[in-house]
Amino acid sequence: MTLHPTLEKVTQRIIERSSPTRQAYLDLIDRQRGAGVHRPNMSCGNLAHGFAASGDDKKVIRTGKAMNIGIVTAYNDMLSAHQPYGRYPEQIKIFAREKGATAQVAGGVPAMCDGVTQGQDSMELSLFSRDVIAMSTAVALSHGMFESALLLGICDKIVPGLLIGALRFGHLPTILIPAGPMPSGLANKEKIRVRQLYAEGKVGEEELLEAESASYHGAGTCTFFGTANSNQMMMEMMGLHIPGSSFVNPGNKLRQELTRAAVHRVTEIGWGVGDESADDYRPLGHCIDEKAIVNAVVGLLATGGSTNHMLHLPAIARAAGIAIDWDDMDELSKAVPLIAAVYPNGAGDVNYFAAAGGMPFVIRELLSAGLAHGDIRTVYGASLAQGALEPVIENDELVFKPAPVNSLDETILKTVADPFQGDGGMRLLSGNLGRATMKVSAVDKSRWTIEAPVAVFSDQNQVSEAFKRGELDRDVVVVVRFQGPAANGMPELHKLTSPLGVLQDKGFKVAFVTDGRMSGASGKIPSAIHCSPEAYHGGPLGKLRDGDMVRVCAEKGELAALVDAAEWDAREQAEVPPVPLGTGRELFAMLRHHSDPAEMGGSAMLKEAGL
Structure with a gap:
């Protein structure tokens, strides 16, 4: 073929593009x-x-x-x-x-x-x-x-x-x-149902632990x-x-x-x-x-x-x-x-x-x-x-x-001639908020474009608390910044999947934007992640203020703050929060300090090795 x-x-x-570096590598080995x-x-x-x-x-x-x-x-x-x-x-x-x-x-x-x-x-x-x-x-x-x-x-x-x-x-x-x-353990749909019920306070920790244990149950x-x-x-x-x-x-x-x-x-x-x-x-x-x-x-x-x-x-x-x-x-x-x-x-x-x-x-x-x-x-x-x-x-x-000529379950696997979706579901977004990636494979197409006021946070726990207080019960683009490799090691923010899912299920227009990671299991929430350059290094997420209108669009590949250009250019960066200590995080300070941007892999080791 x-x-x-x-x-x-x-x-x-x-x-x-790789010719000089590839040849140098082959010579090395x-x-x-x-x-x-x-x-x-x-x-x-x-x-x-x-x-x-x-x-x-x-x-x-x-x-x-x-x-x-x-x-x-x-x-x-x-x-x-x-x-x-x-x-x-x-x-x-x-x-x-x-x-x-x-x-x-x-x-x-x-x-x-x-x-x-x-x-x-x-x-x-x-x-x-x-x-x-x-x-x-x-x-x-x-x-x-x-x-x-x-x-x-x-x-x-x-x-x-x-x-x-x-x-x-x-x-x-x-x-x-x-x-x-x-x-296979507990059905994934049931696991997610229990997680969202817990996020809403409708079931307790014992029910949640039982569901999680039935899902993750063996070697x-x-x-x-x-x-x-x-x-x-x-x-x-x-x-x-x-x-x-x-x-x-x-x-x-x-x-x-x-x-x-x-x-x-x-x-x-x-x-x-x-x-x-x-x-x-x-x-x-x-x-x-x-x-x-x-x-x-x-x-x-x-x-x-x-x-x-x-x-x-x-x-x-x-x-x-x-x-x-x-x-x-x-x-x-x-x-x-x-x-x-x-x-x-x-x-x-x-x-x-x-x-x-x-x-x-x-x-x-x-x-x-x-x-x-x-x-x-x-x-x-x-x-x-x-x-x-x-x-x-x-x-x-x-x-x-x-391999079998035909899929043995067309709800799971289909042919190239008759796919679930005509493209691969990964999008590059860009605009005055930088460059980011979005996975839309599990996002309903009606939610590929979200335009709403932002709620800006610098820690995922702040989002959880705002959700519990009902402050996010509206159309909203949730932004969690200072989550990049240099800021705090770029943690996954998968913890936010359930509360954001609850908001979406209530009928609100919801999107998520971060210079951190979401999860390898990113789901139904439109999420612009890995925003680069990160806020810690002066990236544009640092200019956002609560209430700014933001457009997240997988259709056109847009990630933009809808703010007057002159005002946007004049804005100062938000103050960088202090780097917390404990749990061994201080031992990784050198790696954070020397890290590459997300698009290059977010590595300190490769950068310092000249690769």
Whole structure:
């Protein structure tokens, strides 16, 4: 199939824009392979330290004639998505031995749960935990004991952080191994109903906790299509997972065999070890190229994925020497139809999505319409087309079958020819309030344009209190500023979803504007988020005053204060609130101080590294 002209145009623009930085990156990883830290270059003392506790694998590691796999794990048993990883290193070592290789846990990275920290002070550590994870990954791989890597991570900042760190060791063949979503629990519609009743004071905490516990009830990723599951979708679109492995529940035979397949495969795509020669070398830095990044954007748009990736994708790309921006994403959004309706954009969760055909169906549809690059270098085969295969167990063995020709549930998955929506549902907004992004996949089209007076806040708790006092029972654009990376670490403001939803359900015209984040599960409220430049750095949100009329329009891509231009220019910025201390936030002051704008990924680490 011929590439769609918009896909071809945007990809070529990214390639040309990135040419100097991409070549510098490729030169770097070539040098790292040839002259970096490797076992053959180590002293006897280095090596002895590296395999001292390796038990039965010590003799094999010592010879230097077999691949040693570095495992970087985000395991903890508090976070449901990562709890299953506890036993993975033991399994991986067994599976590696089946191929004559060895494996060691190179290091662990933190895995912060936004579900636990949502609405809490600790959410202000969330975005920069991605930088910490990237640096932790680099520390793990810096020991030079490994000829390949396996990355164990799923959730919001963990996958981007793992990739950013691993890309600095892009000469290593690398595969990401998911652990899968928890089985479906309480229906999402019922969960939202109880949340809104609680926001209105009509049910108490016991009823709310019961509903939440029935929704988030076991091991595995949360089942809504937020940032965690969008991560998994993008890894499949980039060819970095074993095909179809994202949405297989934990604790079954298929899940284990997919892990085994990943371990076996990573032993086959390395460079020569000892006397062996490489014939299928697939380093991470070559797998993640401009086409793979575009595929990730396309997948995000086609499935209605997380707005957080408007931050994470530019950051991941930069780590590989690739420059993308919101204009690229906006242009792609106009060409890529929405073919998945997964909660919060639909009724069913990711388990229903997988049962309807899942990622194999999505990949096949996009390839057949010329809306994905099939010629990327995947970790598993000749092209992305092999990603359109569904893994199943037959006769106690893992086999791959073609994706279903037709959706098995058209309320969840549809074809490119008959989509839920003609475009990808991400909008770039701009005007005298700066640049922002809006996800409209779950927003009723009658609410794509909101024009109303603003109520201005500098803290999400102030919004909650104003809501409880009835001060927001009107047409209103709620603005929460000083929430950007430099101000307070750019927390998600998902806590506000329920009260704003209550106001909208009362019939009021409601929109939300912030230089912070909303959520990877942004829902039915029209929300202009990631406003850049942020108010902390003199961005225009700092000029707004209560009662100003503001227009938020997804149709025309507008974000504007309807204030006389002369008055607007003469206005002074609002006073910057003090940075609060406690909950470890003071330890992140350096990252806030050096952070990039949201459109570049909101990273301090990448900026200071000159990337």
